Amino acid sequence: MTSSNDSLRNEPIPWDIFHEMRENNLSRWPTGAGVDLDAAVECHQRLPKQKRMAQVIRFAYEHHRTLTQPRGGFGTLGMHLELLRTLQDEGLADLLPTTTDSYTRNERFGEAERGMQESEQAGRSMLNGLPVVNLGVTECAKIVDSVDRPLIVLSGTTMPRLTAEITLAAGFSGYLGSGIAYTASYTKDTSIEQGIRNYQYLDRLVTLYGQRGVEIHRRQPSFLTGTLIPPAIAIAVAILDCLLAVTQGVTHYGLELGQCLCPVQDVAAIRACEELCQEYLTMFGFHNIFTPITSLHWMGAWPHDEAQAMALIVYGGFIAAAAGAVSVTTKSTHEAIGIPTKEANAAGLRATKAGIQLGASLALQGLRDVVDEIDLIKREVRDIVDKTLEMGDGDVCQGVLRACRAGVLDVPWSPNREIQSRVLPARELGGAIRMLDFGNVPIRREIQQFHQEQLQKRATAMGTPLSIDMAIQDVYGISEPLTALPNTLIELGQIG
Amino acid sequence: MTSSNDSLRNEPIPWDIFHEMRENNLSRWPTGAGVDLDAAVECHQRLPKQKRMAQVIRFAYEHHRTLTQPRGGFGTLGMHLELLRTLQDEGLADLLPTTTDSYTRNERFGEAERGMQESEQAGRSMLNGLPVVNLGVTECAKIVDSVDRPLIVLSGTTMPRLTAEITLAAGFSGYLGSGIAYTASYTKDTSIEQGIRNYQYLDRLVTLYGQRGVEIHRRQPSFLTGTLIPPAIAIAVAILDCLLAVTQGVTHYGLELGQCLCPVQDVAAIRACEELCQEYLTMFGFHNIFTPITSLHWMGAWPHDEAQAMALIVYGGFIAAAAGAVSVTTKSTHEAIGIPTKEANAAGLRATKAGIQLGASLALQGLRDVVDEIDLIKREVRDIVDKTLEMGDGDVCQGVLRACRAGVLDVPWSPNREIQSRVLPARELGGAIRMLDFGNVPIRREIQQFHQEQLQKRATAMGTPLSIDMAIQDVYGISEPLTALPNTLIELGQIG
Amino acid sequence: MSSWTIVTGVIGSDTHIVGNRIIAIALEQAGFRVVSLGALTPAEEFIKAAVETAADAILVSSLYGQGELDCRGFRDMCIEAGLNDILLYVGGNLVVGKHDWSSVERQFLEMGFNRAYPPGTKPSDFIPQLVQDLETRDKLLGRD
Amino acid sequence: MSSWTIVTGVIGSDTHIVGNRIIAIALEQAGFRVVSLGALTPAEEFIKAAVETAADAILVSSLYGQGELDCRGFRDMCIEAGLNDILLYVGGNLVVGKHDWSSVERQFLEMGFNRAYPPGTKPSDFIPQLVQDLETRDKLLGRD
Numbered sequence A, B: 001m002t003s004s005n006d007s008l009r010n011e012p013i014p015w016d017i018f019h020e021m022r023e024n025n026l027s028r029w030p031t032g033a034g035v036d037l038d039a040a041v042e043c044h045q046r047l048p049k050q051k052r053m054a055q056v057i058r059f060a061y062e063h064h065r066t067l068t069q070p071r072g073g074f075g076t077l078g079m080h081l082e083l084l085r086t087l088q089d090e091g092l093a094d095l096l097p098t099t100t101d102s103y104t105r106n107e108r109f110g111e112a113e114r115g116m117q118e119s120e121q122a123g124r125s126m127l128n129g130l131p132v133v134n135l136g137v138t139e140c141a142k143i144v145d146s147v148d149r150p151l152i153v154l155s156g157t158t159m160p161r162l163t164a165e166i167t168l169a170a171g172f173s174g175y176l177g178s179g180i181a182y183t184a185s186y187t188k189d190t191s192i193e194q195g196i197r198n199y200q201y202l203d204r205l206v207t208l209y210g211q212r213g214v215e216i217h218r219r220q221p222s223f224l225t226g227t228l229i230p231p232a233i234a235i236a237v238a239i240l241d242c243l244l245a246v247t248q249g250v251t252h253y254g255l256e257l258g259q260c261l262c263p264v265q266d267v268a269a270i271r272a273c274e275e276l277c278q279e280y281l282t283m284f285g286f287h288n289i290f291t292p293i294t295s296l297h298w299m300g301a302w303p304h305d306e307a308q309a310m311a312l313i314v315y316g317g318f319i320a321a322a323a324g325a326v327s328v329t330t331k332s333t334h335e336a337i338g339i340p341t342k343e344a345n346a347a348g349l350r351a352t353k354a355g356i357q358l359g360a361s362l363a364l365q366g367l368r369d370v371v372d373e374i375d376l377i378k379r380e381v382r383d384i385v386d387k388t389l390e391m392g393d394g395d396v397c398q399g400v401l402r403a404c405r406a407g408v409l410d411v412p413w414s415p416n417r418e419i420q421s422r423v424l425p426a427r428e429l430g431g432a433i434r435m436l437d438f439g440n441v442p443i444r445r446e447i448q449q450f451h452q453e454q455l456q457k458r459a460t461a462m463g464t465p466l467s468i469d470m471a472i473q474d475v476y477g478i479s480e481p482l483t484a485l486p487n488t489l490i491e492l493g494q495i496g
Numbered sequence C, D: 001m002s003s004w005t006i007v008t009g010v011i012g013s014d015t016h017i018v019g020n021r022i023i024a025i026a027l028e029q030a031g032f033r034v035v036s037l038g039a040l041t042p043a044e045e046f047i048k049a050a051v052e053t054a055a056d057a058i059l060v061s062s063l064y065g066q067g068e069l070d071c072r073g074f075r076d077m078c079i080e081a082g083l084n085d086i087l088l089y090v091g092g093n094l095v096v097g098k099h100d101w102s103s104v105e106r107q108f109l110e111m112g113f114n115r116a117y118p119p120g121t122k123p124s125d126f127i128p129q130l131v132q133d134l135e136t137r138d139k140l141l142g143r144d
């Protein structure tokens, strides 16, 4: 590993150093020894086309399809395989996930081992995902063998290095995660610098596969903390993470965006993200980088009422299709409570698919409100990204580190100490997420004023002051029971 | 009753004749004696505002709200009250229904009586609705007393005369049904003429209430047979029914439209319907007629998969709100199987409400595709209505009768002998409903060609000929399991 | 295929004509002689039509939920009218509400129907069975 | 209200900070002294902080499902550290998946927590109870 004394730069890791780093990495847990690159490449080349995520996503993109992909991982291989088969057969998932457990994410493999054993004994999953490193390459390859869909690793962590080695070697063809986004949303003490270093490794590894003819679908999770993330912030982070990844040699880099549940803003965010990302890639001299967008079901707090939850699910498919997202990542009616049963997970997938079917013929880009919102988002994103790049003095990595420290790159509700989390979002009357407090986010004054005005309109309508209380209220907003909505009949009853 | 020898004309029933008709009508079943107009007017005047449907709908319209209304009726008063309380308390319905059973709809009150008794004995509903005439005014008034919402009578029939007398006297403040629409969709041997006569009675009765200061929410059901009804046909019938009603003195006349499940067409239909209706009313010299639109959850065959059905439910709320409908009439995940339990019905309501909340901020009128579709629908409707009026030689009723006979006014899949049912609808690729066969519907040639071209594109894409088989396939389309959708991965697998 | 005659219709006060009409189209395409009574058909009319046309089978549709009331005594009425060997099928949404199909099926078989079909049945799901049942019956009656 | 000290944090490898931070804000607004440890806090740190600040209660959040593994032995560790009278609350999505709440509650009470709260709890749902429990405890300890 490059010693952390060297200051972090946005440059490809030299291959000789990388090979050393790999050796080190693989020796950290016994299963690392099972990784063999030649065998891995062969394994990928044996996969039929419909099990290669990169190809499937490209095909869907070209044919204007919106694919479905659930989340899911259970604590033992047996339970996990049963889950995936249900998601495939009952849920009709196009892409299949393997969510790792939180011990694995934090590379606490000892605890993961114990959790797996206890799950085995208890006959129910005590882990919130599958401990893939403990399983090792051969066992993980059974997952790929057992299903007829491409598999993506979902492991929200800043420490993907061993997990990625094992799963890619086993034939997984998609990998979610990135240095800025995940460090900001999943850790407290990990430095952004360390997070970026770890993902430089992952992206270099994916490039190694690429050089051997195996294209992996890499993907960035701009949902961040999932808690009322304004599109501009999500997209700014996505673009910066993307610039880091392509520098390592990645050419196929999907971008995820959490839905805001405001149709105009959701469509606008998806369109703006794809366009801006390509714009910055071109500016940096990167051409032919494929950056499709994945839309995510609402990432904030969910309602307990399952009928109400279904509305978010269906909406998620509908709007993803209407916005031209290449895939949508689904949740279930159990979201508010706990990890869903396989049946609930499958039902969420089917409802999403039906939503996609209904939204597919609706092209919303042309709508005036959407055009305006795209324009707004683009100006906001450019303000953030340009300032960040400027602070880097020619190096994107340094720009990011300095921008985080300065609160220029800021994430609402982040647990990480290096993130200021001063920016405070709230919703305007129409539902769009605006910023109540910009912290140090360098968005031009007139836009800041526009946000304030919009939020003030709502405060006035509600007869409350603009305050953090409104922002906190909005954290709960979508999860509130329908009985909390304004009731037309009661209003009428109260009048005169 | 006016003898059916007099040829039917679109004129208000003279009050003296009407009073005679009422006496006759009320004497047809013992409970008719319980109707007393003075008491009825008093009963309505005692209702709090939020229980008067006309006021509630006007309020919602002015405040751009979309209300929810379920369907529902069980065979005994006890079961029915329990149902309504669940729909109000668990379903948060804004408007409450009372669906009558099919014997009542056909005025087979003897059979209805038996069905009610057997339901009582069996402890489950053997009737598909509540036999309100058998119950009579006092019992029906208990319904109004037991809930805190306005009540509408849902009785798909050409014979509303006694049912209306009983329920309006009991304090119901909304009444669905119309002479052309219901005759075309609910009967085989009843003549359109007779159907119109019966609804002239109902509308005159509502006018009588109006003259006493009691505004009733009358509503027209242009969903017709619910089976792939092209918007132009639904709207043409709605306008003609509306002209008949306002001639009797009705001033508050809602129009229902079944959803096509093509977002662009659904929004366009709602907008076009409201605008065209006002246009024709003005042309006939009627001003200040209030004609809000109610959007209906898909009226054709539903899928068995409850997750998939949820998508139609949520979509229904979302699109109704986005189109600015004043209310949406809901279905449940049990739709494909049978009359829903009260819990399933309530869940359908809540999912709809959540869908409305998500769609409320999306104003789709301005979308180019929607603007074009509105324009198309308007030209189609004018072709049908203008021809119908022309055939009437100055009398709308005669125009309607002649137009039906000539197939100018035609309804797909109608059971009625007087309706040609030659028009045969099918879906284009984007989902919009077009006409495969226009029969004698007098829509101008270039539009007919456009429909043909659109359908031909689909036939070409599917590699099948344009034929009745495609139209039949589309009757099942929405109800097909999701496994029947084209599968992107399988397609990819088959390539190369 | 011998040209069997089939009577179809929707029983009682039931107006749901679409599925029934599609069945009639499919039967005709399959070579049957179809006597299509349409919606809102009283039990008596089915039997009258079957007698008049010497029908081989009656296909009763009931969608609106009141089928269990409308179909009572249907077999007895057939026998009274001298239709001893007629095949009786029923299909649709036969009862009010969502019920376990096997109990609904049992109920209609006990009422004297030869076969009952659940919601969602398509013509292709039952026509082969109908042909087989007719062939079996013809053989038994020595009519082949 | 006497100025009680409350330690809050999210236990184990759990990063869900939002609810926990809102709790801290609400407790401060309600007049408590709050020691907020944030996300990803090992059990030991809770106890260390409670000892150092002489805390009256520890509020453990666990959202990610692995709480039943992380919270094992928490009460024993408190006792070992000499925190004999400390009030322990736990809340969040405590186990993996959807389970009957009463059995989850029992499980955590048996582990030695004084109270456990289900998903969807708001500060206003438990702060009054916390105040009452602290008052009762103070009375028992003769501290009022």
Ligand code: B12
Pocket (backbone or CB within 6 Å): B071, B099, B102, B105, B128, B129, B156, B185, B186, B223, B224, B225, B226, B227, B299, B300, B301, B302, B303, B334, B335, B336, B337, B338, B339, B340, B413, B414, B415, B475, B476, C013, C014, C015, C016, C017, C018, C019, C020, C022, C023, C059, C060, C061, C062, C063, C064, C065, C066, C089, C090, C091, C092, C093, C094, C095, C096, C097, C098, C117, C118, C119, C120, C121, C122, C123, C126
């Ligand atoms: C369209 C529709 C209507 C239209 C009918 C238009 C028309 N004239 O045909 C309208 C809007 C007028 C209507 C009215 C009513 N309807 Co309706 N309607 C439907 C709906 C949505 C689709 C029916 C349809 O056309 N399906 C498509 C065709 C192709 O399928 P099918 O009819 O099921 O027929 C197929 C099979 O069942 C089978 N089959 C049918 N008959 C037979 C016979 C044999 C022998 C065999 C082997 C097979 C077979 O083969 C057919 C072809 O594949 C269904 C629910 C659903 N399925 O989604 C409700 C439904 C049938 N209606 C219902 C009800 C209750 C009513 C009303 C009483 C109003 C109300 N309470 O809401 C009125 C009744 C009016 C009356 N007097 O009959 C209920 C019945 C409830 C129950 N059984 O518990 C249903 C199930 C909806 C529900 N869940 O509440 N309806």
Ligand code: B12
Pocket (backbone or CB within 6 Å): A071, A099, A102, A105, A128, A129, A156, A185, A186, A223, A224, A225, A226, A227, A299, A300, A301, A302, A303, A334, A335, A336, A337, A338, A339, A340, A413, A414, A415, A475, A476, D013, D014, D015, D016, D017, D018, D019, D020, D022, D023, D059, D060, D061, D062, D063, D064, D065, D066, D089, D090, D091, D092, D093, D094, D095, D096, D097, D098, D117, D118, D119, D120, D121, D122, D123, D126
């Ligand atoms: C936002 C979110 C995230 C964000 C978190 C961002 C951040 N850093 O905070 C991100 C996207 C990063 C994330 C990641 C993961 N998440 Co998450 N997440 C959520 C989600 C959608 C909302 C949580 C939230 O913020 N709620 C709003 C706040 C205000 O409420 P709250 O946190 O519940 O807290 C309130 C109450 O619970 C209570 N409370 C909380 N603690 C305490 C303590 C005491 C003493 C008391 C009295 C009360 C109390 O009061 C709080 C304030 O009102 C929930 C599901 C949901 N609720 O809808 C899932 C959920 C919590 N996540 C879950 C999981 C599994 C994960 C992951 C493992 C990924 C995965 N498998 O999908 C990772 C875990 C990462 C890790 N190592 O921890 C699961 C937990 C499953 C289970 N218990 O069975 C949930 C329930 C979703 C699900 N159904 O699968 N998640």
